[in-house]
Amino acid sequence: MRPLIVFSLISVLLLTFYIREGEAGPIHAVRSGVTTITSPVRFVGSAVAAPFNAIGNVFSNLTASQDTLDELKKQNEELTSKVAELSEAQKTAERLEGLVGLQSTYNLKSTAARIVGASGDAWTSTVTIDKGSADGLTINMPVTSSAGVIGQIIEVSAKTSTVRLIGDESSGVSAMVQDTRAQGMLQGQADGTLRLEYVSVDSDVKVGDIIVTSGIGGVFPKGLPLGTVSSVEKSANDVYYTIVVRAQTTAENNEEVLVITSLTDEQSASDEDVNTANSTPQGTSRDAATKTKDESPDDGSDTSETTDSGSSE
Template sequence: MAQHGGPQQRIFSPLRTALHRFAFILLIFSAFGLMLLGKADTVLIERIRAASADLVSPVMNIVSRPTASINEITDKVYNLAHLYEENERLRRENQQLLAWQQAARNLSHENARLRDLARYTTPPSLHLVTSRVIADMGGAYAHSLMISAGSRDGVIKGQAVIADEGLVGRIAEAGYQASRVLLITDINSRVPVIVENSRDRAFVSGDNTTRPLLTFLTADATVAPGDRILTSGHGGAFPPGIPVGVVSSVSENAVRIAPLFRRHQLEYLRVANYGLHGILSEQRIRQSQAPSNTDATNLAPDIPAGVGVVPKESEIDAHKPMFKPPAPEGDRP
């Protein structure tokens, strides 16, 4: 009987067995190594992530297109089935909007006159970059998305990402042709907000759930279910007035809000550039870093010369007053 295999099988068979046996241990050590590298050099890890996103984004874009096409066809069929009901609803809404249009025109003219009287400074112009969601990179321990827009489109780290309903998150990493969006429900997300009715300031803090927390409220804050939460504009990260969510529950231990978006239904997002540098800009990060040179002349160049310098002993002796002991009584004249 002919023997199956040969020298190659006898050599590689033990290697395959060893790899299968120690694969789990190798993965654990690799994970710990990447964690230590991320703590040691965060800039390198961010560059690696951005480069990986640029490499994976074309594949994700191609893979996500069939799903997007199927969803589009399903929406069209649904709209055709409910075309008459949609038409009637739009007629009623059109009548209501005509009445609101006249009221909005009157308020717009009045607002313009009041701004001229108060010499109101107009906010910076808004520049939007619309992109498509090509991957959901989140899971149980991270809430993030990948979009098909990067630095070539003017996207930079820290910019606000909004949907039709309101704020979705911010740009955490910006590659050349793709970027990672950190959602407001992520545990690393903190957004300065304000309660619309009571004007109380707080923070929306994600905890990897669908209902983020409303933290840092004052003891006398007035918050009730149904209150709208807007961005406050503090810190220069986001402009004021962007809708964030609605208060869903109020208890003694926590106040939770319901975001205005559904994570698994996001298809197109807009990256908003309000012209704000924010707290996450690279320029402010560099300015906040302590200088490596601790020379006194660089830290305080305006200090006069000689201040803070310890004189030598010879200089102290030279400036001491000459003191002569008193002469004995017999030597006195």
């Protein structure tokens, strides 16, 4: 007990002298010398201990609580799900924007629907949409995506409708070559391809030509895209070309569609259109069609003058 009291008194005295003496005092000098001597030892000790401290941190991280790891995993899954959800919403918005654009461009009277099923056999090419007679749909109404025609309604129930796709071999759509107005019938084939039938070899048709609905028959509005000519062939003594058409769009690439519920007078082929199609089914030459467009009168007085001249004759 007495040694402890002695050491305590000595410590108090040294501390008192240390505080009262200046920086150059003897106790400060001794402390500085001890620090200088022991610094290398402490440095070596720190260097030796550093790897063990690092290993300790690694084990600490590896042994983090399971609750923490589960929470991080949950957050990662939620973020991944959110990104997928936002991406899907953006794509849906783009598709709907395309439908609205088509509806506006062609001034279509239509109702939107979603594709909810497809035919399950190899003999027919059909899809099912989620609108039916309760929504005002009837048989024969045309169906289009944002890119072009995909088919026509052939069956209707209260809540759903069956759409025969234009690639079905039972499908036929009155069509024409957009540039030359050459008339034909776009028909599906057993192998799922499309052919533009009954186009006279006198017609001006080439690969890359756009095929559109002609409006003849009063089912499809005229001018809707159907596809693009991918090949044109003619054998000796043939009356008609063999024309293969690549569809403008397919049901597999679409989820939302427009069902065209009625046509305006401007969207149906006029009597003049029908007479022209019957009298010159081969259409006009490409050069003539271009010349006609270039020479179209811009001034109303010129048109009137031409009409009067024709009347006088």
